[in-house]
Amino acid sequence: YLSCKYIIFNDINEKKLNLKKIELSKNDKLRLEKGNIHEKNYLKELKKKYKKVIDIKNSDLSKEEKISKTIQAMKEGWEVIHGGYLKRDKWRGEFDFLIINKNLKSKFGDYSYEVIDTKNSNKPKPDHIIQLGMYTYMLEGTQGVLPKKFTIVLKDLVREDVQVNQVNEFFKTHRENYEKFASNGIDKTKPEKCSFCQICSWQEECEKIWIKKDNLNQIGGLTKVHLKKLLELKIDTATKLSKQVSTKILKGFRKEISHKLITQAKLRKEYEKTNVPVYQSNPNNLNGIKGFNLLPEPSACDLYFDIESVEDHVYPGGLEYLFGIYYFENDKEKFKPLWAHNKKEEKKNIIEFFEFTKSHFKKYPSSKIYHYGSYEITALLKLTSFHKVKGIEYDHYLNLDKFVNLLNVNTQGLFISENSYSLKNVEKFYDFKREGDVQKGDVSQEYYSEWIETQDQKFLDEIESYNKQDCRSTYELHKWLLKIKPSDTSWFIPQKKDSEMELRDWEVDMMKYQDKVKKSKIKDPKIKQLMFDIIGFYTRENKPDWREFFERRTRSDEELIDDPECIGNMKSNGKPTPDKKSLIYSYKFEDQDFKLRKSKKTVIANNQDIEQKDYAGKIIDIDYKKKEVLLKRGTSQGILPAILSIGPNKPIPNTKLISNTYKFIDTLIGKENKYKALNDFLDKKHPRIKGIKTGDKIISSNEFHKEIPKIISNLDNSYLYIQGPPGTGKTHQAANAIIELLKQNNKIAITGLSHKVIHNLLQRIEDMTSEKQFEFEGYKKGNLEDEDTVFNGEYIKTYGKDSVFMDALKE
Ligand code: SF4
The missing domain is CATH 1.10.150 (DNA polymerase; domain 1)
Known part of the structure; x- marks a missing residue:
């Protein structure tokens, strides 16, 4: 219903209108199977923990009988009810698990139940929350009390608790809307194309309606x-x-x-x-770096590249299992398939891909790698980061504009009679004929699943043929585009030449340290590997942001409306007004979701004008009702254009973290043992605590608020690791320990992965300090011009300069 209301119409009218669902594919079945296995595994876990477990799911009862049995089991106080069935008003549903909570009474006695649902995914999604909210609502109707939380058990049995009071209003609104819709809205709905259509089983039925009704889509x-x-x-x-x-x-x-x-x-x-099929070239994109102007001059031996992959439910963590490279050398067709059936082989493929292309570029310096869509580039980025190999080469290829995405040429350069720019649609223009069973990417995934099951080579052969056809189709497309390229467009000229692409300073440092670690005498192979891998970590972390930053430059203002990081296609409200040495610009924006907020510094997201500076100014106000943004930009920066799309500033290089990592590696290689606590932590040694023998139990009672500060003050240049799922009181204990240690005149440093996390803890410290009637002075590092990094409480204030902190430490 939330994805598309027409699904409900189809579901209800399936028999009456003789509607046909698309059959579940092998891939869908596999996904469902994995979900069932996940549920079964969790049931096993619960059986280990609880004695009274009742299984209603695997019984032959009717739905009504299951409801009675579930209520009976609740009355009898079973600890875990698997596959229970409940109803409230017109709602009914089957629950993965109902679990007893002895801390909340219900009409059944001194206990009540909470809902646990298993989801074989990496993180909770909004529809999970809605589903569990619905279950909780039904459970409240049965037991007479609203549970405080519900739990989603994700992949690898990671538990995510959701506090019901935080989502109840949101859920209630959707429930009420749905009830209204179900009573008198179903017949009024129409199918509307959305992102869910791709995986919806009513696709074919809706497509028929759209064609018949001459739909705009x-x-x-x-x-x-x-x-x-x-x-x-x-x-x-x-x-x-x-x-x-x-x-x-x-x-x-x-x-x-x-x-x-x-x-x-x-x-x-x-x-x-x-x-x-008919097409026309787009006369509006004949100039600038758009459309046909994205095509570089063809080289003697260009490469055409395509990747096949499977998702997590087929191979744990996903696998890019085939790289296909297609080209013509001395008029001879060549195809290089690189297969990987595990992560080790996937890493080998990445290395081989870059080594092969590098030697190819030596022979044919102006050749490029052509591909269709952004998947290949994103996958290479993901793989070079994951396997920590060839990251520098990947960066250089991007800098040298070695990759050419022909999809961008098509969408910006051509008007077509097709309803999509997918390669399969565009093929009609150059009359490309496909052969074999595998015609779609998701079928190749199914064939790969079949191969895993059967090990029958015929499936791999089919996939390889499919991949080769995709590469060959990209080659034919390129040929066709060159043929129809309007004469008044120009060739794309990369800004950097191969010869200019020397290693940058940070790359030299990276390689130097990788070499140092390799040759070092660090004894423990695990720590040696860890040090090797951590080199370049912060650069790798920033890469996706850099890539998006550069990708946006090729997007149109309209396209940027759909980018949640940007405010796209804004229109100027007139002349800017002067404000000291700056100008204040007012822009109107259309309906769109965006993350940019007041006080953020922004850039012109798709700036292609070399005369224009990237910096678009700081957002000084956003009026969400009037849909207006005010930007402040220095007069010396020139004038902003009348149509503007703004996006986030360039990623900030983590230079300090990088140099500190190198500093630490140096001490490790030099066996200085300078950072004892960190060494112990990496070595997974027991913490050294005065008065406690190594390996003995650390906590002697459940009075954490006393125990934790005591242990921390007794640490002998060591560390303490405190772990707990969300909601178990880590922030509370941290705030308490900090205040207790401050009382003993210690200085406390707090670091975290985001300002938000740190602010959360600081707020807790502030609240607790007032309760404990204690005073102290705290310094928070932040950028005073960016309110997301600023925290100002009664005791803790934000400062921008490092010297304030250095002085405070010296005191
Ligand atoms: S195909 Fe699309 S429009 Fe049709 S029911 Fe499914 S999601 Fe809705």
Whole structure:
């Protein structure tokens, strides 16, 4: 219902209207199977912990009988009820687990129940919360009391507790809306294309309706925002749109977008009449680094690249199991498949991919790697980071513009009669014929699952043939694009040449330290490996942000509306007003989700104008009602354009963390044993605590608020590791320990992975300090111009300069 209301219509009318669901694929079945195994594993865990476990799921009872049995089991006080069934009003549902809570009474006695549900995913999703909220609602109806929390058991049996009072209002609104919808809204719904359609089993039924009803979504490149605006203009069919004059600017649209949509609608209608696919080059993108101008001059031996992968439910952690490289050398067709059936082989493939391409570029310096869509680049980034190999080479390829994404050329350079720019759709233009069973990427995943089960080589052969066809299709597409390239477009010229791509200082340092560690006499191989791997960690961490930063430069203002990191396609409200040495700009934005907030420094997300500075100014206000943003930018920076898309500033290099990592590695190699606590921590040695024999129990009672501060003050240049799931009081204990240690005149340093985490702890310390009637002075490091990094309480204040902290430490 939340993803698409029409699913409910289809579900209810399945028999009446003889609707056909797409059959579950092997892949879907596998996913469901993995989910069931996950549930069974958790049941085993619960059986180890609890004695009274009742299994209702695997009984032959009817739903009504299951409801009675569940209530009976609750009355009898079973500790765990597996597969119970409950109802409330018109709602009913099957629960993975109901678990006893002896701290909350219910109408059954001195106990009540809570809901636990197993989800074979890495993190909880909104629909999990809604589902469990629904269960909790039914449970409240049965036991007469609302549970305080519910639990989602994720992959690897990681538990995520959700406090019911934090989500209850959200859930209640959705429940009430659904009830209204179910009583009188179902027949009024219409199918609307959304992200869920790709995995929805009603896809074929909806597609039939869209074609029959001449839906606007049959026009390639049409987004949800476009659709909304067109419906406001009462243009509700592709035919109506196609009847508009191409030069007309539709109200609320930019000239280029208006032109694109009307032209695509005309092309679509032409195609429907003749069944011959038609295209036109986009006259609005003949200049700038867009469309056909993204194509570099072809080289003697370009490479065409495609990756096949499987998701986590097929191979733990996912696997990029086939790299295909296709090219022509001396007029001879060549295809290089690199197979990996495990993580070790995947790492080998990454190394081989870069070594092969590097030697290829030596022979053919101007050749490029062509691919379709951003998957290949993202996967390479993920793999170089995960396996910690070839990261420098990957960066260099990006800097040298070695990768060419032909999808960008298509979407920006061409108007097409197809309803999508996918490779399979675009193939119609260059008449590419596919062979074999595997025609779609997700089928190749299924074939790979089949191979895992059967080890039958025929499945791998099919996949390899499919991959080769994808590479070959990219090659044919490139050839076709070169043929139709408008004469008034230019060739893309990479800004950097191979010869200029020397190692940068930080890369030299990285390689120097990797070499140092390799040759060092660090005895423990695990620590040696850890040190080797940690080199480059902070650079790797920043890479996805850098990539997004550069990706955005090729996006249009319209496309940036869909990027939650940006505010896209804003329109100036008129001349900026002067404010001392700055100018204040006011922009209006359209409906969109964005994360940027007041006080953030921003850049022009898609700046391609070399005269224009990247920096777009600091957000000094956002009026969400009027949909207006105020930006402050120095006068010396020039004038901002009338149409503007802003995005987050460049990632901040972690230079201090990097140099401190090197410093630590030096002490480790030099056997200085300077950072004893850290060494012990890495060695997984027991903490050294005065008065406690190594290996003995550390805590002697459950009075944590006394025990923890006592142990910390007795630490002998060592560490203490405190672990607990969410909600068990780690922040509370940390705040308490800090105050107790401050009372003993200690200085406490706090570090964390985000300002948010630190602020949370600081607030707890502030609250507790007032309760404990104690005073102290605290310093928080932050950027005073960025309110997300600032914390100012009664005792703790934020400072920007390092010297304040150094002086405080000297005191
Ligand atoms: S295919 Fe799309 S529109 Fe149709 S029911 Fe499924 S999600 Fe809804």
